[in-house]
Amino acid sequence: MARKPVDQAGSPRDAIWAAVRVIGGAEHPFTVAEVADRARANDKTVRDYLKGLTAAGYLQQSFATGALEATRWVLVRDIGNEAPRVRSDGSPVTQGTVTEQLWRGMYILKEFTFEDLIETASVEIPVETAKSYCKMLLATGYLRVLRKAEPTSGRIARYRLVRNNGPKPPQIQRVKRVYDPNSREVFMPEGQL
Amino acid sequence: MDGAVNINTGGSVAPLRNVLLLNALINRVQNRDFDLPGLACFFGPSGYGKTKAATWNAQETRAYWVEVKSTWSRKKFAEMILRSMGITPGRTIGDMVEQIGDQLSKSGRPLLIDEADLVAKDGMIGIIRDIYESSQGTVILIGEENLPQTLRRWERVHNRMLDWVAAQPADLREVKLLAEMKCPGIDVAPEVQKLVLEQSQARARRIVVNLRQIAEYALSAGKTAITMADAPSITFFSGEAPAPRRGV
Numbered sequence: 533m534a535r536k537p538v539d540q541a542g543s544p545r546d547a548i549w550a551a552v553r554v555i556g557g558a559e560h561p562f563t564v565a566e567v568a569d570r571a572r573a574n575d576k577t578v579r580d581y582l583k584g585l586t587a588a589g590y591l592q593q594s595f596a597t598g599a600l601e602a603t604r605w606v607l608v609r610d611i612g613n614e615a616p617r618v619r620s621d622g623s624p625v626t627q628g629t630v631t632e633q634l635w636r637g638m639y640i641l642k643e644f645t646f647e648d649l650i651e652t653a654s655v656e657i658p659v660e661t662a663k664s665y666c667k668m669l670l671a672t673g674y675l676r677v678l679r680k681a682e683p684t685s686g687r688i689a690r691y692r693l694v695r696n697n698g699p700k701p702p703q704i705q706r707v708k709r710v711y712d713p714n715s716r717e718v719f720m721p722e723g724q725l
Numbered sequence: 726m727d728g729a730v731n732i733n734t735g736g737s738v739a740p741l742r743n744v745l746l747l748n749a750l751i752n753r754v755q756n757r758d759f760d761l762p763g764l765a766c767f768f769g770p771s772g773y774g775k776t777k778a779a780t781w782n783a784q785e786t787r788a789y790w791v792e793v794k795s796t797w798s799r800k801k802f803a804e805m806i807l808r809s810m811g812i813t814p815g816r817t818i819g820d821m822v823e824q825i826g827d828q829l830s831k832s833g834r835p836l837l838i839d840e841a842d843l844v845a846k847d848g849m850i851g852i853i854r855d856i857y858e859s860s861q862g863t864v865i866l867i868g869e870e871n872l873p874q875t876l877r878r879w880e881r882v883h884n885r886m887l888d889w890v891a892a893q894p895a896d897l898r899e900v901k902l903l904a905e906m907k908c909p910g911i912d913v914a915p916e917v918q919k920l921v922l923e924q925s926q927a928r929a930r931r932i933v934v935n936l937r938q939i940a941e942y943a944l945s946a947g948k949t950a951i952t953m954a955d956a957p958s959i960t961f962f963s964g965e966a967p968a969p970r971r972g973v
Binding site (some may be wrong): 537610611612613632633636637639640641647650651653654655684685686687698699700704714 | 736737738739774777779780781783784785787789790792808809810811812827831833834890906913940941944945
């Protein structure tokens with residue numbers, strides 16, 4: 533089955549993690565069904581994520597239950613509201629770090645060029661990635677141009693962030709529009725790109 | 726649309742002194758002994774690159790970031806911290822402080838508060854104290870040169886500061902690093918670098934502006950090396966207010 537675009541699928545993992553924190557917060561061993569019910573997520577989705585969380589040490593399987601009962605888990609490492617990004621083997625997901633840093637650079641610096649974003653990042657960001665993220669956020673109304681690029685004098689465009697809906701980076705979807713996970717809105721590019 | 730400079734400068738602010746100083750400070754606070762307070766202060770005059778340093782460090786530590794505005798109430802301040810964490814604020818300030826403390830302890834991520842001079846007010850400062858007292862979190866206040874003096878008014882805050890670190894003026898090594906970033910492919914002579922440092926009064930922000938002037942001059946004059954002979958043709962900004970005019 534094809535993966536749904538994020539604006540339709542929402543973020544089941546955020547909902548699952550939130551459910552785990554609510555049910556598991558009081559050291560109550562929980563089942564897949566309980567979490568699935570609360571998070572309104574699919575059992576399989578929940579089970580896969582719980583396995584990843586267990587492998588990464590956030591959860592432990594509880595052995596207090598009888599052989600015929602459903603497996604129960606307990607929350608042993610709560611890292612706060614942000615759902616841990618893990619693969620099913622428990623290794624951390626690194627995809628998205630570049631976008632996260634571009635976005636954090638934007639909301640801290642407020643006024644910036646794409647070079648400023650690259651220079652203040654702690655990971656290496658390809659020039660084209662920085663440029664295209666700026667371009668897409670400009671087209672969808674997140675940025676305003678403060679100073680236009682002047683190719684003759686070698687000046688690059690300077691932007692100001694004018695829409696900051698929260699700490700999660702706006703995502704550029706394959707269908708060429710921007711999904712804001714903070715406000716759960718979709719922004720279409722104005723005019724041509 | 727991005728102009729002529731398409732070369733990847735590969736530059737990073739990471740080796741700049743103020744970036745390293747703040748990084749060491751955050752590490753010290755995060756690795757402190759259990760019974761020590763988790764509050765520290767990074768201060769210095771504007772233009773020293775405090776925010777640039779904070780940006781890189783916020784990236785490195787995935788810190789929560791808040792820049793205080795002069796109009797904020799206590800409630801707004803608490804709400805904005807929660808917003809930076811992506812958490813829906815509770816009803817009362819008390820609830821919110823608890824939420825903030827909980828998130829800081831659990832996530833282990835530091836909270837950086839820029840323009841902290843603006844929280845040095847009765848009431849506001851109490852929120853900061855409540856946050857670090859209710860959590861094992863790391864809170865770094867970033868502000869102007871006189872922030873440590875301003876905070877003396879609140880003894881309980883002042884005495885519990887784990888460390889005070891002053892942002893340092895730029896030196897020649899940093900002018901060289903910034904020149905590699907801002908004037909890629911241009912050989913800026915050491916004497917010119919020294920001139921830039923003097924003209925900029927060792928403020929990182931002005932150094933960047935003046936290096937930019939050099940890069941533009943080099944491009945328009947078609948030069949790849951800048952020596953003292955070029956200096957008179959370059960407009961340097963010293964940031965000084967203009968002298969009063971005579972006979973106006």
